[in-house]
Amino acid sequence: LHSKLFCVQARVPTNIAFLKYWGKSDAAHQWPANDSISMTLDLGTVTKASPAEHTEILDAQGNSLPRHFVLKPLKHIEHLQKLLSFSEPLQFRTHNEFPASCGIASSASGLGALTLAAIAAWTRSSNFDELASKGFGLERLADLARLGSGSACRSFWGGMVHWQRSEHAASQMVAPIANSTSWALRDAIVILDANEKSISSSDGHRAAWTSPQFSDRLARLPQRTSAILEAIAVRDIDRLGPLLEVECLEMHNIAATSEPPIHYISDATRAFLSYWDQHGPRNAYYTIDAGPNVHIIYEEAQKDSVARVLAGYRYLDTKVGHGPELSVVL
Numbered sequence: 616l617h618s619k620l621f622c623v624q625a626r627v628p629t630n631i632a633f634l635k636y637w638g639k640s641d642a643a644h645q646w647p648a649n650d651s652i653s654m655t656l657d658l659g660t661v662t663k664a665s666p667a668e669h670t671e672i673l674d675a676q677g678n679s680l681p682r683h684f685v686l687k688p689l690k691h692i693e694h695l696q697k698l699l700s701f702s703e704p705l706q707f708r709t710h711n712e713f714p715a716s717c718g719i720a721s722s723a724s725g726l727g728a729l730t731l732a733a734i735a736a737w738t739r740s741s742n743f744d745e746l747a748s749k750g751f752g753l754e755r756l757a758d759l760a761r762l763g764s765g766s767a768c769r770s771f772w773g774g775m776v777h778w779q780r781s782e783h784a785a786s787q788m789v790a791p792i793a794n795s796t797s798w799a800l801r802d803a804i805v806i807l808d809a810n811e812k813s814i815s816s817s818d819g820h821r822a823a824w825t826s827p828q829f830s831d832r833l834a835r836l837p838q839r840t841s842a843i844l845e846a847i848a849v850r851d852i853d854r855l856g857p858l859l860e861v862e863c864l865e866m867h868n869i870a871a872t873s874e875p876p877i878h879y880i881s882d883a884t885r886a887f888l889s890y891w892d893q894h895g896p897r898n899a900y901y902t903i904d905a906g907p908n909v910h911i912i913y914e915e916a917q918k919d920s921v922a923r924v925l926a927g928y929r930y931l932d933t934k935v936g937h938g939p940e941l942s943v944v945l
């Protein structure tokens with residue numbers, strides 16, 4: 616498998632944060648200011664990597680992608696090459712399983728799949744056992760993906776995942792807390808605005824520290840973290856749900872009170888939330904990422920009642936998903 620023909624395919628899922636990563640304690644090393652907890656989704660990015668004359672990132676058909684789309688991924692590849700002493704150029708072909716311009720952030724799955732495909736290609740590894748035998752176990756892969764996009768580290772396991780901060784770099788860690796088959800949660804992503812957000816999450820993370828409410832949030836979070844962990848441990852949607860809503864509104868409030876203020880929530884988001892407050896079924900709760908779209912988190916048994924309430928909206932219905940996949944393309 617040392618020929619130029621070696622081609623590996625990585626699939627890494629995206630995730631939705633229940634407890635938001637918002638603010639970094641160290642931007643250069645991508646250490647978060649607080650713990651975060653997410654649910655891995657059954658949607659991801661599929662990326663193929665093979666040796667090439669020069670490094671390039673193309674779409675699945677081999678067409679070039681807009682420069683602003685590939686800038687951050689290319690920088691990440693360069694960084695990995697330096698860090699791990701791999702010099703071989705690679706060609707990547709990538710596609711997202713979610714429809715283009717549906718407003719779903721793809722940095723967790725995108726940077727995750729890129730990292731996994733690159734390292735598997737450089738090490739000529741066909742599966743996770745081979746990667747682990749070469750020193751690239753899941754924890755290390757997640758840690759390397761984190762350097763490209765913080766939230767990507769949570770995409771290396773299925774189910775629910777906890778990314779724990781610590782005062783010391785060495786003791787920060789990310790680990791699964793519930794697998795994908797143990798709680799049949801779903802996520803209906805209500806697409807209110809399919810345009811790309813104009814302010815990157817990285818700018819949002821930087822600005823968080825300028826909000827006069829950020830230190831209060833950080834002080835409050837250990838208690839909320841424990842409450843979310845407990846709700847997940849006992850699989851209680853009615854304990855988890857209200858915490859999700861408070862948490863996302865607080866994150867958006869930090870963004871809105873940052874200097875300069877950042878408004879990810881739009882008029883369409885607000886209109887939807889007031890509709891949802893009136894008509895949303897019990898046992899279904901919302902969370903909102905760094906964008907205007909709303910994620911409705913609910914248990915499988917509520918599927919029909921959620922669908923009825925969302926009938927007039929464009930939405931993408933998905934469920935809790937499993938971890939990454941790796942295979943050789945023949």
Ligand code: 2P0
Nearest residue numbers: 632635636722764765766816817905
């Ligand atoms: C999260 N977000 O926990 C939070 C909630 C968005 C809203 O992590 O700068 O793209 O690449 O580390 O991972 C988005 O931030 O930021 C994010 P970088 P990333 O999912």
